[in-house]
Amino acid sequence: EIVMTQSPATLSVSPGERATLSCRASQSFSSNLAWYQQKPGQAPRLLIYGTSTRATAIPVRFSASGSGTEFTLTISSLQSEDFAVYYCQQYNNWPYTFGQGTKLEIK
């Protein structure tokens, strides 16, 4: 099983600033990584698939990159609606696995 480890667990950033979230995999793979945003009481929302492709209707301030075992999600200028929990997920090998999440909070 591929273990996904996200860091930091909590990130405090001011609105308008840039946020960088990290996701590390226990095994190397390419492309098959997604990022989700989840707000309290809501289902997750797909942001990124294929490591760097934005899902439908996702704003351009969300970007992502990576390969091998290191992946990154960047939010270029934080808006109030971006404060949430973010999860990475690999779908290279079954079982598909998620990271434990990064909580992005207002500084």
Place this chain on the structure above:
Amino acid sequence: EVQLVQSGGGLVQPGGSLRLSCAASGLIVSSNYMSWVRQAPGKGLEWVSLIYSGGNTNYADSVKGRFTIARDNSKNTLYLQMNSLRAEDTGVYYCARVLQPREQRLAPGSNDYWGHGTLVTVSS
């Protein structure tokens, strides 16, 4: 517009059974890969099961032999039959559609449409 409407959650005793339903509109369940993902209270996400358009299925080790994913094509509905339930199965269960990327170089495996979630509580 795609909608996934879930039903069937509730309180059940350890060892009991429950069936979750996910009625789809705006997509054809049998033509898509469909999944169940769960979230224990205050915890992260766990992918529970996947059914491919061809009918093959995958399960997390934690539920293998106890849970069964299935679909009813005539009702355009996805199901998760859960037997021998344990306290650790407690959580919100989401059904979701697996995205088939337009980009041919990319594989399917992320969930783009999600149900609203249904709470399963296993407790005596």
